[in-house]
Amino acid sequence: MMMSPTLTEIDDPAAAEDRRVALGFVTEAFAEAILAGLESDSFAHAAIFAAFQELVSIYGEEAVGQFAEGLGERVRQGEFTIAQRH
Numbered sequence: 001m002m003m004s005p006t007l008t009e010i011d012d013p014a015a016a017e018d019r020r021v022a023l024g025f026v027t028e029a030f031a032e033a034i035l036a037g038l039e040s041d042s043f044a045h046a047a048i049f050a051a052f053q054e055l056v057s058i059y060g061e062e063a064v065g066q067f068a069e070g071l072g073e074r075v076r077q078g079e080f081t082i083a084q085r086h
Helices: 008-011 015-034 040-060 063-071 070-077
Strands: none
Touching: 015 040, 040 063, 063 070
16 A cells, blocks of 8 residues: 655655756746736736645645645745845
């Protein structure tokens, strides 16, 4: 019987290439949505919502809730910032 992965396994370095490729697909979809006239924040909210739905379907509410609790600090530390800070 195969066990379900735990959410912490997303930090597995072996999956880094898959995550890089996946980010490329999401970035392309984001650009296409903006070219189609969608506001970037609308697409971003929808993408986050879809991502959390998928994570919950894989890992369950409790694991994803624990993961989400750490996101605030990661945002404040600049993990998701792509532009240089002034």
